[in-house]
Amino acid sequence: MKAQLVLKVDNIAARRLFLQKHALLESPNGASKGEDLLTLIKRIGFVQVDSINTVERAHHMILWSRRQNYRPPNLAQLLEKDRSLFEHWTHDASIIPTEFFPHWHYRFKQSAESLQSRWKVWRGAEYQEKLNLILRQIEENGPAGTSDVGKDEKRSKGGWWEWNPSKTALEYLWRTGHISVSRREKFQKLYDLTERVIPPAHRSVKPTKEDTVEWACSSALERLGFATPSEIAAYWDKLSLTDVKAWCEQAQTRQELIPVEIEAANQGKAKLCFARPQIETDLSALGNPAQRVRILSPFDPALRDRKRAEFLFDFNYRIEIFVPEAKRQYGYYVFPVMEGDKLIGRIDMKRDKASSALVVKRFWPEPGVRMGKGRINRLTCELERCAQFAGCSDQVVSHTDLTSDH
Secondary structure (H helix, E strand, O other): OOOOOOEEEOHHHHHHHHHHHOOOOOOOOOOOOHHHHHHHHHHHOOEEOOOOOOOOOHHHHHHHOOOOOOOHHHHHHHHHHOOOEEEEEOOOEEEEEHHHHHHHHHHHHHHHHHHHHHHHHHHOOOHHHHHHHHHHHHHHHOOEOHHHOOOOOOOOOOOHHHOOHHHHHHHHHHHOOOEEEEEEEOOEEEEEEHHHOOOHHHHOOOOOHHHHHHHHHHHHHHHHOOEOHHHHHHHHOOOOHHHHHHHHHHHHHOOOOEEEEEOOOOOOOOEEEEEOOOHHHHHHOOOOOOOOEEEOOOOOOOOOOHHHHHHHHOOOOOOOOOOOHHHOOOOOOEEEEEEOOEEEEEEEEEEEOOOOEEEEEEEEEOOOOOOOHHHHHHHHHHHHHHHHHOOOOOOEEEOOOOOOOO
16 A cells, blocks of 8 residues: 655644634634624634633633624623523533534533432432432523522532532533523523523434544544644543544545644644645635734633644743742733734733723743834734723733833
């Protein structure tokens, strides 16, 4: 059998293809509500949800960095009224297109199998009675959150977050698909019966495991552009590496995948990945990146895989919210800064409630990045746009010198 030639992709081309897949290559203009916003979320796959709100919550920052006309009510319409989005787990809590919901049945089954045995250990044989009680409460009284259940119960030891039995039951029912997030109030989830949240057309379809493996692998690769089996498995975080490797082998046999060698950003060792055969066409169709500065969420889908970001961009990023202040290299919640197709630095900033200003504590350029007048102006313009998005005053208070290379 003739050995298959390996396509070599240089780092700039690989970076741009990856950013194009994540809607970060083009200018962040255009419509940002209704079907246009839904199309954007389908394109990037999911939008991670996080509770930290130093400037604006992660899911809103992710969408704003791609469409700067975006405002939070645009997402609420799709999520809470149109029901074209739903909230569940990928690698973390995320907002996901509802048309993908059928493939979450496999995750619900996995969660039920893994959690039931632990539930019995935590709660004893009466656990099923508690589940039924919570389901009846929601069915009869409507959506409920953790503050609505088990008010007189004792907190557990060794259970989920030391919650009381009813709160733990609520989480179990959500993880296994019996209930779904209906809406959030002050960022607290309110759950309702899944049949009252997810439209029947998506709820009734239950793919086989093989169908879900095919969908998860194919859709992950589409959004990554090229990937190793481990990167494919981690994208939705719902498949075993064994399943993904088997899918890659079968797809290669069917000539649906080709091997590609991706160049690292720092002249390091290249990485062998898989890609669709049309990758050369995709690469040739790429335009130049929009030459403007963007401030990204730490939870941006393009940065979710920290090792991949370091390989492609030579950008080592870690969140330091759990690191003691004296030991932090940068800051509590530092935003990556992108210019064109490069990550040029990171910025520590927050919305100050008292002054209604965006306060910049410090900016760190990446090694070798010089802050000339043009770059400073582009960063300043982005800070002003960010302040407007976050509902701050026009003033941006800065306690740092953006011209510093240190």
